Amino acid sequence: NAGVMQNPRHLVRRRGQEARLRCSPMKGHSHVYWYRQLPEEGLKFMVYLQKENIIDESGMPKERFSAEFPKEGPSILRIQQVVRGDSAAYFCASSPPVAGVAETQYFGPGTRLLVL
Amino acid sequence: AQKVTQAQTEISVVEKEDVTLDCVYETRDTTYYLFWYKQPPSGELVFLIRRNSFDEQNEISGRYSWNFQKSTSSFNFTITASQVVDSAVYFCALIKGFGNEKLTFGTGTRLTIIP
Numbered sequence: 246n247a248g249v250m251q252n253p254r255h256l257v258r259r260r261g262q263e264a265r266l267r268c269s270p271m272k273g274h275s276h277v278y279w280y281r282q283l284p285e286e287g288l289k290f291m292v293y294l295q296k297e298n299i300i301d302e303s304g305m306p307k308e309r310f311s312a313e314f315p316k317e318g319p320s321i322l323r324i325q326q327v328v329r330g331d332s333a334a335y336f337c338a339s340s341p342p343v344a345g346v347a348e349t350q351y352f353g354p355g356t357r358l359l360v361l
Numbered sequence: 362a363q364k365v366t367q368a369q370t371e372i373s374v375v376e377k378e379d380v381t382l383d384c385v386y387e388t389r390d391t392t393y394y395l396f397w398y399k400q401p402p403s404g405e406l407v408f409l410i411r412r413n414s415f416d417e418q419n420e421i422s423g424r425y426s427w428n429f430q431k432s433t434s435s436f437n438f439t440i441t442a443s444q445v446v447d448s449a450v451y452f453c454a455l456i457k458g459f460g461n462e463k464l465t466f467g468t469g470t471r472l473t474i475i476p
Contacts, residue, residue, distance in 0.1 A: 278463065278464070280464070280466075286468065287452060287466040287467060287468040287469050288406075288452065288454075288464070288466045289466070290463035290464065290465070293462070293463055301462070301463060303463075304463070334404065336406060338406075338464075346459070347393075347394040347413075347456040347458070347459070347462060349396070349408055349411045350408075350464060351408060352398070352405065352406035352407075352408070353405075354404065354405045355404055355405065355406075357404075
């Protein structure tokens with residue numbers, strides 16, 4: 246059973262470009278979460294999605310950031326017009342659809358974004 | 362709002378020593394879940410343990426043990442007979458409520474095992 250897949254593992258962008266980060270959850274998992282880890286800091290929640298729905302986006306910056314989890318295909322975290330402050334590790338996690346219980350979130354290897 | 366505090370920023374111990382990593386949490390919810398994750402130098406996040414608020418039993422898994430005390434809002438993690446492979450950043454985290462929600466992480470403790 247493959248774990249959470251993220252690609253690319255490393256991404257370099259120049260200021261003003263767009264960054265697209267992909268996440269394929271574990272098989273059987275329909276809940277996806279995105280977290281950001283700034284250098285030497287802990288992880289901060291960004292967004293929680295289920296198939297075709299954004300459940301909680303309270304941690305997403307209001308501008309330039311968007312996320313989706315379509316019916317088919319991976320979840321995408323999109324950052325438009327990147328700035329140097331967007332340089333960070335972006336982690337995706339997934340959990341199974343069990344109601345009434347906070348299931349364990351399993352993390353992907355992360356995407357390291359560097360903005361030049 | 363919930364909060365997780367890991368007061369120890371960095372710890373260094375000599376190999377084979379025991380080491381305890383502290384985690385203190387705050388939440389108004391009576392139902393919540395606590396987690397520990399390990400982030401080795403390679404950078405991935407590895408799940409270690411999940412514990413719900415109704416289960417205060419301590420847990421042991423090999424050289425790892427966890428002490429959950431609701432009276433002090435703590436969920437401490439002990440590594441016995443530490444090894445160099447235990448060198449990593451360890452994160453404590455919390456989910457409030459019944460369902461699937463966001464993890465609130467502590468700032469992590471960087472553990473270095475000196476050979």
